[in-house]
Amino acid sequence: MNPRRIALIAALLLGLTACGDESWHGKSIEGLMPELEFELTAESGETVTESVFAGRPVALYFGFTHCPDICPTTLARLVAAARRLPEPLREELQLAFVSVDPQRDGPRQLSDYTDAFSDRMVGLTGSQRQLKAFTRRYRTTYGYEEERSDGSYNVSHSSAIFVFDASGEPRLMLLDSLGVAEIAADLERLLSREARNADNA
Amino acid sequence: MKIVSGVLLVIVLLAGAVWWVADMTPAEPLEIDNPRIRLVPGGAPMAGYFTIANHTDSPIRLVSAASEAFGHVMIHRTIVSGGDARMEHQDSGVLVAAGETVAFAPKGLHLMLMGARRELQVGEDVEVVLGFEGIEPAEHSVTFTVVPVTSS
Numbered sequence: 271m272n273p274r275r276i277a278l279i280a281a282l283l284l285g286l287t288a289c290g291d292e293s294w295h296g297k298s299i300e301g302l303m304p305e306l307e308f309e310l311t312a313e314s315g316e317t318v319t320e321s322v323f324a325g326r327p328v329a330l331y332f333g334f335t336h337c338p339d340i341c342p343t344t345l346a347r348l349v350a351a352a353r354r355l356p357e358p359l360r361e362e363l364q365l366a367f368v369s370v371d372p373q374r375d376g377p378r379q380l381s382d383y384t385d386a387f388s389d390r391m392v393g394l395t396g397s398q399r400q401l402k403a404f405t406r407r408y409r410t411t412y413g414y415e416e417e418r419s420d421g422s423y424n425v426s427h428s429s430a431i432f433v434f435d436a437s438g439e440p441r442l443m444l445l446d447s448l449g450v451a452e453i454a455a456d457l458e459r460l461l462s463r464e465a466r467n468a469d470n471a
Numbered sequence: 472m473k474i475v476s477g478v479l480l481v482i483v484l485l486a487g488a489v490w491w492v493a494d495m496t497p498a499e500p501l502e503i504d505n506p507r508i509r510l511v512p513g514g515a516p517m518a519g520y521f522t523i524a525n526h527t528d529s530p531i532r533l534v535s536a537a538s539e540a541f542g543h544v545m546i547h548r549t550i551v552s553g554g555d556a557r558m559e560h561q562d563s564g565v566l567v568a569a570g571e572t573v574a575f576a577p578k579g580l581h582l583m584l585m586g587a588r589r590e591l592q593v594g595e596d597v598e599v600v601l602g603f604e605g606i607e608p609a610e611h612s613v614t615f616t617v618v619p620v621t622s623s
């Protein structure tokens with residue numbers, strides 16, 4: 271093959287991947303899961319529903335505050351990615367942390383925790399019934415491990431960030447393997463598309 | 472001019488001597504790098520991270536950790552599988568093979584520091600005693616730095 275042909279094929283292949291519609295870093299869950307709906311307790315102590323996000327896109331993570339490793343790591347990445355968004359989009363995105371450990375994560379604990387990451391992050395939790403309904407809706411689970419002698423225990427939970435658009439439709443699952451740049455790229459792509467749709471409407 | 476070159480000569484000699492001595496000192500058999508504790512507010516456990524390099528020619532094992540600043544310290548590993556995350560207690564400690572380096576890093580091995588006895592501040596030093604098998608002395612006191620929760 272001559273170099274020119276190789277260059278041509280390479281250009282074609284590049285063009286193809288660039289056109290491939292779902293080239294998200296995360297996983298598209300568009301149409302695969304039901305729209306955002308819940309009843310939980312906010313870090314303010316009030317009972318809230320999805321309307322607490324006031325029609326803004328949301329990036330939501332399930333965890334617990336006594337999780338010293340993966341929860342802070344993931345939330346820190348999410349916050350860093352959100353900070354990289356261009357100005358109008360950055361203002362739009364709401365961040366949410368849903369604790370699946372209501373026994374230890376009361377409103378005060380949740381608000382101290384989320385404040386340490388970002389003032390754009392809201393903490394939510396609920397009764398076991400509410401949390402089970404919510405996690406089941408997004409096909410994820412959580413569970414408690416055996417208590418240690420000091421009364422502490424570990425909680426297993428989803429490792430992905432769920433992203434919902436302004437109308438509450440589930441759009442993306444950002445897996446824990448993604449770095450800040452990849453999360454930021456996905457969020458920017460999703461949010462700028464949203465902004466364009468809103469302009470057209 | 473003479474003074475300047477004299478001073479230069481002394482500097483060069485000194486630098487050479489320092490370099491020679493540094494080169495002669497054998498590497499620490501056990502090297503702990505970048506020890507840090509990620510500050511979590513609200514009394515929740517915090518993670519401690521570092522790397523251990525074993526410069527000896529036999530395996531060593533990290534078997535315990537303790538700190539005056541915390542009620543209890545455990546050695547954990549985060550396991551992510553099938554989209555779920557959980558932590559696993561390292562019952563038999565963590566092996567560092569001869570000549571190998573093991574990293575305690577986010578989303579993997581970490582010290583789980585529980586029940587802080589006082590409020591910690593970013594930038595503060597915290598002593599943690601790491602206990603080993605396969606090396607003498609068995610206990611190494613390591614100075615960890617408290618870093619913000621948003622750091623990696």
Ligand SMILES: [Cu+2]
Nearest residue numbers: 339547558583
């Ligand atoms: Cu742990």
